[in-house]
Amino acid sequence: MKTIGLIGGMSWESTVSYYQIINEEVKRRLGGLHSAKVILYSVEFDEIEKCQSDGDWKKSGDILGTAAKSLEAAGADFILICTNTMHKVVPQIESMIQIPIIHIADAVAQELLACQIRKVGLL
Numbered sequence: 001m002k003t004i005g006l007i008g009g010m011s012w013e014s015t016v017s018y019y020q021i022i023n024e025e026v027k028r029r030l031g032g033l034h035s036a037k038v039i040l041y042s043v044e045f046d047e048i049e050k051c052q053s054d055g056d057w058k059k060s061g062d063i064l065g066t067a068a069k070s071l072e073a074a075g076a077d078f079i080l081i082c083t084n085t086m087h088k089v090v091p092q093i094e095s096m097i098q099i100p101i102i103h104i105a106d107a108v109a110q111e112l113l114a115c116q117i118r119k120v121g122l123l
Helices: 012-030 045-054 057-074 085-094 104-114
Strands: 003-008 037-042 078-081
Touching: 003 012, 003 057, 012 037, 037 057, 045 057, 057 078, 057 085, 078 085
Parallel strands: 003 037, 003 078
Antiparallel strands: none
């Protein structure tokens, strides 16, 4: 089983959902008492929100990049970001680490293709 590095805290409430869904899926697939191997780095959301409000995406990327480096050093095999908006800085984060980030848009596109869905609506 690979170790998932989660960058959370944006907000902590959404991070709980990611953690719960990941573990429910592991249990569904493997049964018994199985759970995911997870390392969580929870950022301080107020700092991120201020960067968003100021349009300072570089600083946001630096903050999340630091989190990603910590997860990589702690043994994560890949990284998930527990929010949608911050995927905007994935290229910056990727330049700071050696392990992959699973981008939400790529994962959604793969699922849409697998289900042969050709038209989607985004809210």
